[in-house]
Amino acid sequence: MTPKKKKAVSPEPFVPAGMTFPEAQSAFNREGYGDEVPKAENEVFVHECLEWIAQWFDQNFSAAGAIKPFMFVFDTTRRVEDVFPEAQIYQSFSRSFESGVGGRIYSSTANLRKVYGVATTAGTCPELLSALSKAGLAAATAVAVSPEKRMALVHSNGDPNDAYPVPFEHLGTKDFDFTQLDAYLAEFFEAHLSTHDGLCDIWSKPSKRTLKQYAERQIQKTLQAFFQYRVLRKKSAKIDREIQTHAGRKDLRIIRVKPDRTLEGAVMELKVLRPTISDEKNLEWAIDGVDQAARYTKTDDMTAYTYVCCYDGRKIDAPMPTAVAYAKTKAVTWRRYFMETPQYPRVVNGFDS
Amino acid sequence: MRLDSSRSSGFSEEHRLAWSLFLARGCEKTGLFPLALQTFHRLIYFANCLAEVYEYAPPSQLVMKQKWGPYYPRAQADLDQLVIMGLIDIDKLRWEQSEGRTAKLAEFSITRAGYALCTELSEAGAWFKEAEEFLFDVCSAYSTIRDENADKATDVDLTYSQRGVPQGGVIVFREAARNLSAQGAKFFEEVAPSLAVPNRQHQLRLYMRFLEGRAA
Numbered sequence: 001m002t003p004k005k006k007k008a009v010s011p012e013p014f015v016p017a018g019m020t021f022p023e024a025q026s027a028f029n030r031e032g033y034g035d036e037v038p039k040a041e042n043e044v045f046v047h048e049c050l051e052w053i054a055q056w057f058d059q060n061f062s063a064a065g066a067i068k069p070f071m072f073v074f075d076t077t078r079r080v081e082d083v084f085p086e087a088q089i090y091q092s093f094s095r096s097f098e099s100g101v102g103g104r105i106y107s108s109t110a111n112l113r114k115v116y117g118v119a120t121t122a123g124t125c126p127e128l129l130s131a132l133s134k135a136g137l138a139a140a141t142a143v144a145v146s147p148e149k150r151m152a153l154v155h156s157n158g159d160p161n162d163a164y165p166v167p168f169e170h171l172g173t174k175d176f177d178f179t180q181l182d183a184y185l186a187e188f189f190e191a192h193l194s195t196h197d198g199l200c201d202i203w204s205k206p207s208k209r210t211l212k213q214y215a216e217r218q219i220q221k222t223l224q225a226f227f228q229y230r231v232l233r234k235k236s237a238k239i240d241r242e243i244q245t246h247a248g249r250k251d252l253r254i255i256r257v258k259p260d261r262t263l264e265g266a267v268m269e270l271k272v273l274r275p276t277i278s279d280e281k282n283l284e285w286a287i288d289g290v291d292q293a294a295r296y297t298k299t300d301d302m303t304a305y306t307y308v309c310c311y312d313g314r315k316i317d318a319p320m321p322t323a324v325a326y327a328k329t330k331a332v333t334w335r336r337y338f339m340e341t342p343q344y345p346r347v348v349n350g351f352d353s
Numbered sequence: 354m355r356l357d358s359s360r361s362s363g364f365s366e367e368h369r370l371a372w373s374l375f376l377a378r379g380c381e382k383t384g385l386f387p388l389a390l391q392t393f394h395r396l397i398y399f400a401n402c403l404a405e406v407y408e409y410a411p412p413s414q415l416v417m418k419q420k421w422g423p424y425y426p427r428a429q430a431d432l433d434q435l436v437i438m439g440l441i442d443i444d445k446l447r448w449e450q451s452e453g454r455t456a457k458l459a460e461f462s463i464t465r466a467g468y469a470l471c472t473e474l475s476e477a478g479a480w481f482k483e484a485e486e487f488l489f490d491v492c493s494a495y496s497t498i499r500d501e502n503a504d505k506a507t508d509v510d511l512t513y514s515q516r517g518v519p520q521g522g523v524i525v526f527r528e529a530a531r532n533l534s535a536q537g538a539k540f541f542e543e544v545a546p547s548l549a550v551p552n553r554q555h556q557l558r559l560y561m562r563f564l565e566g567r568a569a
Contacts (some may be wrong), residue, residue: 023567030566110384317475
């Protein structure tokens with residue numbers, strides 16, 4: 001895109017005629033922060049779905065255990081009514097959160113305003129995603145929901161194995177507390193990655209300790225969803241993924257506006273240590289992560305917490321004292337999490353911090 | 354050709370038709386179908402004035418202020434042509450007389466062929482791709498307004514409701530200073546904290562949220 005020439009920016013903010021600052025502030029408070037960059041259509045769909053599911057769980061939390069899994073599908077290549085020709089139209093979901101939604105696959109608009117459903121016998125989220133492939137819709141975007149497990153599985157990459165989980169069991173309703181970041185990261189690791197049976201499926205062959213090609217991206221998306229829907233009280237803080245800055249690309253950033261309107265933030269640089277490369281190369285990769293994280297801290301003064309999280313897929317759970325010492329010199333918090341697979345157990349106690 | 358480099362006078366007939374067709378596609382993807390004719394013209398109006406937020410040039414940069422809302426004769430002719438071409442479906446067509454005027458009322462939706470043509474066009478060039486994305490964003494933002502407030506959103510829009518313009522008066526918003534809607538959407542950059550400046554897509558949503566607050 002070739003934008004027009006930038007107009008000179010007035011140093012004094014002005015309020016457009018007919019608008020008032022409190023009205024604009026009120027709209028901003030209701031709608032929230034938004035993302036760093038505009039979303040593609042299928043990303044809008046995933047966002048709207050997850051927001052809807054969060055509200056649906058709020059209203060059906062106690063009854064959810066008895067409700068069958070269901071799934072929303074968004075296909076940009078055809079009209080919503082043409083995705084499942086035998087489907088029947090349902091009442092708009094956009095402002096309705098009824099419990100009787102289980103046991104069906106819904107072709108949906110980006111905002112769930114219009115949905116067409118077909119019955120399914122699939123009993124789990126992976127089975128629902130398999131049904132998608134069988135229907136020739138593997139390239140579509142889908143969000144499968146397991147009410148019983150209070151989880152959703154998001155499929156957006158054309159490969160059901162790249163799906164990432166989203167938990168909907170909130171950790172309290174308080175505003176986000178940065179001092180708890182370490183505990184949240186530890187909880188995320190234990191539930192999602194500590195073993196190959198965890199919620200985030202990054203191993204293509206666990207018994208051979210073979211990682212998927214895009215394991216790092218999958219962890220990034222999963223960790224973002226974990227913070228967004230399990231940890232952060234709605235709109236109390238903002239989490240972004242892959243933020244472009246002068247110092248490079250940040251993996252994950254959380255920012256919060258404090259009561260005095262100043263900002264407080266955390267940056268997390270994520271690295272996956274691979275079993276197929278040498279220890280020296282893995283160390284270089286880890287140190288590169290420390291350098292990246294340190295650069296971000298230098299470029300803005302609101303980043304109070306800087307983490308490098310190394311998800312360790314090497315074959316031996318060995319500490320990395322050189323990286324630990326280097327991180328200390330750069331004032332970066334170092335965390336290494338060894339991911340177990342059969343015959344490759346965790347042996348170091350703690351997270352090598 | 355790019356969307357930003359095509360001035361309004363430079364919109365060929367094909368580009369105008371594509372603009373209306375992409376708007377129809379945006380309505381399909383955001384569940385606004387079947388679309389009342391009046392709503393179609395409201396969306397055309399919002400697309401015309403909010404294109405400035407994306408630094409794009411829309412097909413028209415003026416609107417006549419009327420009691421029943423914006424109406425664009427040329428866009429109506431384009432829509433009729435798309436119906437004849439089998440790219441848009443028309444339903445519940447009727448004429449109604451009220452308040453001294455005769456109005457055509459109908460509901461529209463995009464046909465399978467129309468949708469397929471959109472897919473083909475958006476792969477054919479940057480102009481079409483940008484128009485498709487922008488018009489989806491406009492429809493997506495508009496669809497966040499509750500149905501009961503949607504009709505009123507234009508009435509309270511900053512450009513449409515600006516002071517000093519009587520019913521029947523024409524508002525030209527070719528100059529940025531006269532396009533209060535785009536100014537309003539961009540104003541959210543000032544409202545947000547420095548590291549959370551809303552992107553242009555989000556500015557549209559925030560602006561619609563603002564209009565809904567006024568319309569409610």
